[in-house]
Amino acid sequence: MTQLFRNSLPHENVTSAPLLPVPLSIERNWLHDLESRLDKGGPWGDWRLSRLAVQGEQSGLVTSFDELQCMKHLNGLSPLPHQLDTAHKVLFQMSGRAILADEVGLGKTIEAGLVLKEYLVRGLVSKVLILVPASLVLQWVRELNAKFGISAVAQKKAYSWGNDIVVASMDTAKRDPHKEMLLSQEYDMLIIDEAHKLKNKKSTNYLFVQQLRKKYCLLLTATPVQNDLGELFNLITLLKPGQLGNQGDFATNFVVDKRQPKNEVQLRGELSKVMIRNRRGEGPVNFTKRKVRNIPLTLSAEEKELYDGVTAFVKDQYQEAGGNLSSMLSLVTLQREVCSSRDAVFVTLVNLIKKLPADSPKRERMMGLLQTIRTVKTNTKAEKTMELIQQMNEKVIVFTEYRATQEYLLQYFREHGLQCVTYSGGMNRGKKDWMMDLFRGRAQVMIATEAGGEGINLQFCHHMINFDLPWNPMRVEQRIGRVHRLGQENDVVIYNLSTEGTIEEHILHLLHEKINMFEMVIGGLDVILERFEKKESLEKSLYKIVLEARTDEELRSSLDDIGDTLSELTHADLDESEVAP
Amino acid sequence: MLSPVEVRKQVMDYLEATECTILESSPVHVTVKLSPRADRMLTDRPYYWGFVERTGVDPETLSFSFVFDPQKYDELAAQAAAQAARPRSGGASRPAAADALPGQAGAAADAEAGAELGAAQAAAPGGALPPGVSAAPEDSILARYFGVVPALPRIGPGMIRREDVTYGSRRLRQIWSAARDEGKCLQLFEDPGLRQRTTLFSAAYEPWLAVCYKVEMTCDLKREELHFIAVSLTSGLIVPDFEARLASKELTPRLPENIHVQPSELGIKDGADRLEGYLTSKLALLDYTWAEEARQRLELELSIVDIYYAELLKEEDEEKRLSIEEQYNRRRQETSWQYEPQIAVSAVTYGLFHLRST
Numbered sequence: 001m002t003q004l005f006r007n008s009l010p011h012e013n014v015t016s017a018p019l020l021p022v023p024l025s026i027e028r029n030w031l032h033d034l035e036s037r038l039d040k041g042g043p044w045g046d047w048r049l050s051r052l053a054v055q056g057e058q059s060g061l062v063t064s065f066d067e068l069q070c071m072k073h074l075n076g077l078s079p080l081p082h083q084l085d086t087a088h089k090v091l092f093q094m095s096g097r098a099i100l101a102d103e104v105g106l107g108k109t110i111e112a113g114l115v116l117k118e119y120l121v122r123g124l125v126s127k128v129l130i131l132v133p134a135s136l137v138l139q140w141v142r143e144l145n146a147k148f149g150i151s152a153v154a155q156k157k158a159y160s161w162g163n164d165i166v167v168a169s170m171d172t173a174k175r176d177p178h179k180e181m182l183l184s185q186e187y188d189m190l191i192i193d194e195a196h197k198l199k200n201k202k203s204t205n206y207l208f209v210q211q212l213r214k215k216y217c218l219l220l221t222a223t224p225v226q227n228d229l230g231e232l233f234n235l236i237t238l239l240k241p242g243q244l245g246n247q248g249d250f251a252t253n254f255v256v257d258k259r260q261p262k263n264e265v266q267l268r269g270e271l272s273k274v275m276i277r278n279r280r281g282e283g284p285v286n287f288t289k290r291k292v293r294n295i296p297l298t299l300s301a302e303e304k305e306l307y308d309g310v311t312a313f314v315k316d317q318y319q320e321a322g323g324n325l326s327s328m329l330s331l332v333t334l335q336r337e338v339c340s341s342r343d344a345v346f347v348t349l350v351n352l353i354k355k356l357p358a359d360s361p362k363r364e365r366m367m368g369l370l371q372t373i374r375t376v377k378t379n380t381k382a383e384k385t386m387e388l389i390q391q392m393n394e395k396v397i398v399f400t401e402y403r404a405t406q407e408y409l410l411q412y413f414r415e416h417g418l419q420c421v422t423y424s425g426g427m428n429r430g431k432k433d434w435m436m437d438l439f440r441g442r443a444q445v446m447i448a449t450e451a452g453g454e455g456i457n458l459q460f461c462h463h464m465i466n467f468d469l470p471w472n473p474m475r476v477e478q479r480i481g482r483v484h485r486l487g488q489e490n491d492v493v494i495y496n497l498s499t500e501g502t503i504e505e506h507i508l509h510l511l512h513e514k515i516n517m518f519e520m521v522i523g524g525l526d527v528i529l530e531r532f533e534k535k536e537s538l539e540k541s542l543y544k545i546v547l548e549a550r551t552d553e554e555l556r557s558s559l560d561d562i563g564d565t566l567s568e569l570t571h572a573d574l575d576e577s578e579v580a581p
Numbered sequence: 582m583l584s585p586v587e588v589r590k591q592v593m594d595y596l597e598a599t600e601c602t603i604l605e606s607s608p609v610h611v612t613v614k615l616s617p618r619a620d621r622m623l624t625d626r627p628y629y630w631g632f633v634e635r636t637g638v639d640p641e642t643l644s645f646s647f648v649f650d651p652q653k654y655d656e657l658a659a660q661a662a663a664q665a666a667r668p669r670s671g672g673a674s675r676p677a678a679a680d681a682l683p684g685q686a687g688a689a690a691d692a693e694a695g696a697e698l699g700a701a702q703a704a705a706p707g708g709a710l711p712p713g714v715s716a717a718p719e720d721s722i723l724a725r726y727f728g729v730v731p732a733l734p735r736i737g738p739g740m741i742r743r744e745d746v747t748y749g750s751r752r753l754r755q756i757w758s759a760a761r762d763e764g765k766c767l768q769l770f771e772d773p774g775l776r777q778r779t780t781l782f783s784a785a786y787e788p789w790l791a792v793c794y795k796v797e798m799t800c801d802l803k804r805e806e807l808h809f810i811a812v813s814l815t816s817g818l819i820v821p822d823f824e825a826r827l828a829s830k831e832l833t834p835r836l837p838e839n840i841h842v843q844p845s846e847l848g849i850k851d852g853a854d855r856l857e858g859y860l861t862s863k864l865a866l867l868d869y870t871w872a873e874e875a876r877q878r879l880e881l882e883l884s885i886v887d888i889y890y891a892e893l894l895k896e897e898d899e900e901k902r903l904s905i906e907e908q909y910n911r912r913r914q915e916t917s918w919q920y921e922p923q924i925a926v927s928a929v930t931y932g933l934f935h936l937r938s939t
Contacts, residue, residue, distance in 0.1 A: 020865055022798075022872045023923045030792070030928040031853050033766055038849070038933075042768075047832050048598040049764025050930045052591060054793050054807070054824075056757030057929050059583050059748070062805045065871055072582040073749030095801040095878065095919065122803045149751055186918075213911065215919050240882075241912055242889025 062122050066092050070117040077147050079114060082278045083107055087114035089276055096216030097239050099195070099275040101223075105485050106278050108220045109140070112191055113148045115218060120150065125188035125216065126164055128152075131209075132193040134169035138429060140193070141167050161185075170197070174208040187214045195219035198238060199231035209238055229255050236274055243274055288462075289491040290484060294508060297384055297499045302376045303342075307502055309372050310338040310345065313365060318547040332543045337402055339504040340468040341409075342376045344402040349373070381497050382412050385465055388495060389418065389445060396463035397439075397446045399479050401470055406447050409467070419443040425450035448482075459487035465495040469507055471539050476511060503546055506555060510563050538562075583748040585609070585650040592647060592746060595619075595756050599763075609650040609657070612741060615642045622759035623752075647746045767932025770840075772831035777839055784840045785938040788814040790852035791823050792931040794860055800875030800922040808860060811934065812852045814845040819859050823934075830936065842935050857926075864924065872922035879920035886912050 037044065062069055068088055071079075079087075083106075090098045090111075096119065100108045119125035130152065132140055137154050144152040144165070153160060155168035161181055170192070172178055190212060192198065198206050198219070217239055233250050236243050244250045254267045299307060314331045321328060330352060337344035353366050389396055400406055406422055413420045421435045421443045439446040440460055464483055470476055484492040498508045541562060549555035583591070586608075593611065596603065599619040605612040615623065620642040621630055633640045648654045746752045773784055791811035798804045811823035820826060847855070890909040896902040 020861065020924065021869045023921075024861065024864070025923070025925050026857055027925070027927040028853070030766075030931045031850065034931055034933075035849055037766055037768075044768045044834055045764035045766050045930070045932070046598050047764070047767060047769055047834070048594055049760040050767055050932075051764075052594050052598070053757060053761035053764050053930055054809070055591060056754075056760065057793075057795060058807060060757075061807060062803055065802045065804045075745075075747050075749060091802070097919075123797065123805075124799065124801075124803050149749060151751070210908070211911075213915060215915065237889075240885070242885040242887075246889050246892045248892070 060121070068114075068118060069121045070114055073117065073121055074148060077110075079110055080107065083111050083114060086111045086276050086278065087118060090115045090218070091118055094274065096189070097218075097274065099219045099221065099235060099239060101221055101275050101277040103277070103279050104222045105481060108222070109143055109193075110147070112193075112218050112220060113144060113150070116144075116189060116191065117148050117150060119189060119216060127185070127187050128165040128189045128191070129173075129182065129185075129187045129212070129214075130165070130167040130191040130193070131170045131173055132167060134171060136193060137167050137169055170205060174204055179208065183211055183213075185213065187212060189216040189218070190214040191218045191220070193220045195235065196221040196223050196231075199234055201234045201237070206234070206238065232271075236271075240274055244270055288484070288488050290480065291491055291493045292496065292512065293493065294496045294498060294512065295384060295388070296505075297380050297497060299499050299502070300376075300378055300380055302372075303378075303380060303499075304501075306342065306345070306369070306372045306376055307338050307499075309369050310334055311503075313369060315547065317362075328543070328547060332547065335503065335546065336468070336471070337404075339499060339502050340400060340402050341379055341382070341405040342373050343408040344404040346370070346373050347404045379408070379412070381467060381499070382409060384497060385409070385467060386413070386416055386418075388465065389413075392463055392493075394463055395439070395444055395446075395461040396465060397448055397458060397461055397483065398465045398467050399448050400467040401449065402468070403449055405467065406449050409447050413445060413447075418445055420445035420447055422446070423448040423450065457485065457487075458483050459485060459489075462488060462490040462492045463495070464492070465497065467497055469496065469498075469504065469511065471507055471542050473511060473538070503555075506559050507542070510559050510566075513563070538566075585747065588746060588748055588753060589649045592649070592753070592756060595760055598760075604644065609654045610646055610648045612644065612646045614644040617642055619759075622762065623755060644741045646741050646743045647752070648743060649746055651745045651747070761929065765928075765930045767930065767934070769832040769834060769932065770837055770935045771937050772833045773837050773840060773937060774831075777837065780839070786840050786842045786935040787816075787938045788842055788845055789820075789823070789934040789936060790814055790847075790849060790856065790931075791934050792853075792856055793824075793929040794856075795927050795929050796860075796864065797925045797927075798871065798922070799925065800872065801878065801920050802871075802875075804871070807929070808863070810856055810859060812847070812855050812859075814847045814849075814852055815843050817847060817855060819855065821859075821863075826936075827934070832934070840937075843938065860926065875920050875922040879916065882916045882920060883913060886916060 068084070068091070070087070071084075082102075086100065086102075090096060090100075096115070100111050102108050102111070116125070116128065130140060141152050141154045144150040144167070150165060152165040152167050153163045155161065155166050155172065158177070158181070160166060160168075161178070168178075173182055190209075192209065197203075198209060200206060219235060219239060221235075229250075233244055233247065245253065254263055314328075314335045317331055318328055330348065334345060334348050334352075337348055349366055349369060353363060353370075356363050356366075385398060398409065400409065403424065406424065410420060410422055419442060421438045423432065423435050423439075423446055427435065435446070436458070439458070446458070446461075461483055464479065466476075466479065470479075480492070480494060496508055496512070498504045542559075545555065545558040545562070549558060589608070589611070593606075596611070596613055596619065599622075600616045601619050602614040602616070603611060604614055617640045620626070620640070624643050630640070632638075744752055770786070777784055789811040791809065793807060793809040796806045796808060798806075808821070809824045810819060810821050811826075812819050886909070890905065890912075893905045894902060894909065896905060
């Protein structure tokens with residue numbers, strides 16, 4: 001297994017024996033070693049060790065050109081069939097240059113790891129550069145080490161580049177002085193995660209990657225075709241210039257307008273030579289079902305009073321500010337928090353008051369709201385959640401948007417004898433891991449404020465409660481993605497708490513009825529959103545509607561409009577996504 | 582692919598050859614205190630060894646539990662732990678540290694480590710687990726946080742670190758490469774046996790130059806072969822599969838009594854030339870379809886690149902054209918690098934073998 005030989009860019013003086021149809025190079029350093037030891041009379045090697053070395057070589061010998069070797073070297077990893085297929089294709093059909101474009105959650109990292117391991121085992125690759133978003137660097141290092149036994153290191157200091165297998169963030173790598181250093185190297189393999197960031201051929205990222213010298217290359221992205229086909233063309237050009245002809249050919253052969261391809265069959269054929277896209281719901285990967293339970297709740301009289309008070313206050317403020325949205329963000333937050341817990345409202349309200357000038361007329365009104373908060377003694381949602389958890393009597397993850405609610409729930413559950421842990425974005429990696437271990441081991445409940453970011457994999461749990469809902473569907477999807485992923489063996493039950501007669505009810509209606517987001521696994525959700533948000537972010541549109549609606553009726557109809565637009569886009573995407581193989 | 586039994590055999594060979602002290606051994610594991618020699622090769626502590634050399638203190642080598650069949654080992658350990666825990670069940674039970682407020686996590690971690698140690702000690706009377714053996718590194722939160730770097734408390738004299746050594750594991754690769762470092766260059770004599778010492782005539786020995794060649798046939802894919810061949814430095818005779826001839830013989834590094842080595846007709850370098858000539862002629866007989874196919878792939882890829890850049894190279898602007906040209910050349914080079922078929926031959930082990938003439 002010792003790396004005896006590494007081929008590099010071809011040089012002029014390769015010694016070629018006339019007998020062979022292939023250039024042959026014979027390494028002769030051993031001869032000098034032997035001669036010098038004969039001169040000095042030793043030292044001589046141990047025969048047992050020598051035999052051991054040969055046995056080691058023998059057992060790791062790559063005896064066949066076309067058979068995956070890496071599985072022999074991997075313990076405790078059982079890749080799924082589509083992942084092995086992918087690795088096989090990349091090696092034997094694509095010669096190591098490919099776009100891995102599986103939909104989210106199908107394990108692109110595993111596929112890349114398998115390909116890398118295979119090349120390492122074959123001794124075709126020793127110098128590797130892996131460029132990923134900064135937040136994923138450690139995760140990649142961990143996975144490569146733990147799952148694949150690949151000694152990857154995270155780039156921290158300049159000298160880290162000297163290591164054989166380096167994981168670094170794209171942003172660091174493309175800057176001087178790193179850039180110069182990297183461009184002077186030859187990389188046997190380059191892997192880029194989140195490669196859709198390379199779609200613009202004028203960007204520094206793109207130019208940088210184009211200049212890197214690389215033998216094999218993997219580009220990982222879940223969304224290869226985001227907005228227009230030109231971007232896909234750019235991505236492929238980075239990998240294999242000319243694969244789709246030059247820009248002009250491509251435009252005449254395959255493009256009707258930006259988003260609409262022609263000669264689809266041919267295009268698909270060409271794409272399949274450089275791109276592999278496994279989809280959820282097809283092939284051997286069976287995801288378990290998502291079951292959705294919407295739990296309507298009625299607020300207690302005190303809670304209702306608080307809700308109405310806050311809503312009225314927020315609307316008045318908006319009118320006063322003349323419909324300027326940007327200054328209203330904290331008020332919208334207030335409006336959303338009031339659906340979560342009084343604790344959350346309290347914190348925000350106090351902070352708002354602190355910022356006011358001492359003589360502000362708003363002050364009195366806000367103090368009034370604080371008084372109302374004081375009257376609220378119970379939390380209907382928390383009680384219901386408690387009841388749900390006790391009924392299911394299994395592990396469950398509770399999501400909330402607010403730290404204050406999280407803390408309140410922690411207290412509340414503890415008082416009722418539940419073992420629970422918290423999880424939030426501000427925790428460092430070690431603590432996150434620790435919390436996850438505790439949850440896996442002995443706690444019944446995890447209360448989380450963060451679902452995005454890296455690596456919370458909670459396949460061992462199949463209940464989740466949305467204590468409150470984010471207004472951004474991507475965040476909802478991320479939440480669900482924590483438990484509903486590869487390795488989940490049970491159907492996932494999703495509980496949505498919504499209080500009647502509040503804005504929450506409408507949002508839930510929008511997400512559930514209109515884009516059916518809980519039950520359908522929407523691979524292309526990000527694509528749909530990106531299209532919708534060409535004008536304005538969905539969250540912002542929602543804010544506006546909420547603040548501007550004078551009556552409940554008006555609110556409902558505006559939200560319905562948005563819902564209709566979204567569901568149209570969803571269907572449009574389903575049709576269009578047929579293009580990609 | 583090697584079975585746990587085969588892996589065990591190889592690791593034990595290494596440990597014996599490097600004179601390590603075996604503390605405990607079973608079919609599924611071995612607990613060993615490394616010899617200074619093995620420690621230098623395996624533990625990656627150049628600073629420590631530098632310190633030992635400069636100060637002359639007695640070196641304190643590390644101990645490991647190498648586990649060859651983790652599943653079986655864990656089963657045995659669990660049984661033993663269950664037996665041991667019965668009389669004193671309080672000792673091993675974990676503190677109910679489900680509380681997880683910020684700031685308490687650290688304390689809880691300590692408690693956890695304590696519990697782990699406690700459990701290990703409790704298990705000791707059971708016999709399967711030696712004292713101080715900590716759980717598998719991937720289980721520990723610290724190991725996960727620090728990645729592959731061993732967390733500090735787990736290493737050092739007195740602590741025995743558990744390590745799973747299976748086929749494909751880092752440690753096994755390291756052992757092989759350490760074995761190659763120390764065993765690649767040989768000078769050996771056939772042991773003539775006791776009778777030779779008392780016979781009247783000295784036995785004639787023939788010097789052989791033997792090399793275990795690794796042949797790597799590379800294009801965008803790869804295949805490898807090993808060739809252990811030798812040439813007699815007296816007769817020039819070449820023996821393929823030299824290992825088979827050595828298998829039946831006892832070899833010793835010391836020059837035996839009452840023998841004489843025949844003078845060489847060939848120098849070492851001549852021998853090497855002959856071996857290479859022989860190997861080359863052997864390789865010439867192989868099937869080269871793979872290279873043919875690789876060349877076809879290369880041609881195809883190059884033509885794609887050529888067509889793509891032909892258009893771009895019509896660029897009027899001098900500066901732009903130069904940069905495109907540079908890009909073009911780079912891409913062509915990369916493509917050749919990726920597909921160009923070639924064969925590389927290197928030596929894994931090599932040396933002189935003095936065998937009794939026949």
